[in-house]
Amino acid sequence: MATDNRGRKLPKGIRQRSKDGFEGRFTYQHKTYTVHGETVTKTQKAMTELKYKLEHGIYADKKKITLNDWFTTWMEEYKKNQVKTGTYTNYQNYYNFAIKERMGSNLISDIRGEHIQKLYNDLVDNEYTLSSIKLVKAILNGCLKQAMRNGLIERNPVPLATLPRQKEKKERQAMTKEQQTLFMEYAKDSYLYNLFAVMLRTGMRIGEITGLKYTDIDKRKNVIHIQRTLLYINNEGYMECDPKTKTSNRDIPLTAALCELLENQRKFWGFKVERIDRYLFCTEKGEPLGRQRVQYEIDRITKQITAAGHDFPRITAHVFRHTFATRAIEAGMQPQVLKTILGHSSLTMTMDLYSHVLPDTKADEMEKIANVF
Structure with a gap:
């Protein structure tokens, strides 16, 4: 049985890392899974939560989650009951038309600031208005911020990109x-x-x-x-x-x-x-x-x-x-x-x-x- 740095016995599957915190390891269906925590209690909790997700089929390997996959989860679990139906539909439409084909197949763990910047620049080239690009930013920021909270990514890359300069507004059209x-x-x-x-x-x-x-x-x-x-x-x-x-x-x-x-x-x-x-x-x-x-x-x-x-x-x-x-x-x-x-x-x-x-x-x-x- 493993012990911590003070020689105290640790629960099964948990060991103390050399520098800080603890590591929990267990096997499920012939595959080994590892979690980390600042304390033994937090590590045990992380192990329990991961086992639950595996047993109920709701675990997703963060290394394999695409933006499309996570956006679907984010919309269904975090936005559907929080925003108006019109807003929900608007998010879906903007994602489908402005984001999905451009970077939806990217793994969320691989998305960096320059990818977001390239998206903005491409939208400008395709004559999207600044207000539309701001909405795209809001969608991506909310989506990836939640991914960071959930431990799926280490950092939200959206703040690293810069919105394009405001173009001259089109004159409002009214009939004479x-x-x-x-x-x-x-x-x-x-x-x-x-x-x-x-x-x-x-x-x-x-x-x-x-x-x-x-x-x-x-x-x-x-x-x-x-x-x-x-x-x-x-x-x-x-x-x-x-x-x-x-x-x-x-x-x-x-x-x-x-x-x-x-x-x-x-x-x-x-x-x-x-x-x-x-x-x-x-x-x-x-x-x-x-x-x-x-x-x-x-x-x-x-x-x-x-x-x-x-x-x-x-x-x-x-x-x-x-x-x-x-x-x-x-x-x-x-x-x-x-x-x-x-x-x-x-x-x-x-x-x-x-x-x-x-x-x-x-x-x-x-x-x-x-x-x-």
């Missing part, structure tokens, strides 16, 4: 008043006319308006309650999620024009939308309306416009939100009020919109004070 009028004129025959008109008058996000139910229209308080967002999850279908942020859960005041549009939509398909599970904006069969279907209809309308000889840019559903914000700023809506209607999490986001719109009106504003001097 002329473009807005032109689009709605050509959209008159569209089954999504009411949806486009409501988006222009509220600035709702696409997931918010497709998740809107007739029960969210509160005529007594004269507001629209934004309480959910509709999200499509691959292989699972449509799911209702909480709004994007805490401030996204909000009330938007009802105007007479909005009431008319929403009432028209309630009658549009000829079925009752008061059912608790029925979305106000839906397909002809009463099924959820997907983002791709909305985008297809936007593209169909813009093609008609350009075919008629008009110069018109390709737009997305998000452009309607920016267009609402632009019209609101032009009309003199105060930043704090616009912030609450849009559901921004900070006033900085709203003021960023102002910085985009105000340069176009500053000449007019200067004229207002020209006679003061």
Whole structure:
């Protein structure tokens, strides 16, 4: 039986290392496993835990764990019940598109800072935005930080890499008043006319308006309650999620024009939308309306416009939100009020919109004070 440096007997399978700590060794299914600990008690505990994992088939040799393997474990065991469904899906999508093919087959024990740096540089070359690369960094950092806590790697390599320099932001796209009028004129025959008109008058996000139910229209308080967002999850279908942020859960005041549009939509398909599970904006069969279907209809309308000889840019559903914000700023809506209607999490986001719109009106504003001097 082995003894420690003081000559005391040690438990079976444990010996004292020459410099520090203890080593525990045992055999399972003809293979030898070794663990280490600062004390005898910690070494025994490590041996017990490892034996349990081996007996229950949940042990993974850290020398053979790939990033793909560990990411799957991290998502299932550490993130699934901690983050919103939308966030979970977003992590999955970013990993699959930005990380998996580039370094997913690497062993996590082999990943170094230069591998992370190469990933960032490759994403820049493929025109990923800085905000997207920051999300990639957050995913990798959380994933590998947990691997380090679990003793699978000695060091988290993510902090060793440097994010790329911020490129000049693309100008926010919003329709001009002329473009807005032109689009709605050509959209008159569209089954999504009411949806486009409501988006222009509220600035709702696409997931918010497709998740809107007739029960969210509160005529007594004269507001629209934004309480959910509709999200499509691959292989699972449509799911209702909480709004994007805490401030996204909000009330938007009802105007007479909005009431008319929403009432028209309630009658549009000829079925009752008061059912608790029925979305106000839906397909002809009463099924959820997907983002791709909305985008297809936007593209169909813009093609008609350009075919008629008009110069018109390709737009997305998000452009309607920016267009609402632009019209609101032009009309003199105060930043704090616009912030609450849009559901921004900070006033900085709203003021960023102002910085985009105000340069176009500053000449007019200067004229207002020209006679003061």
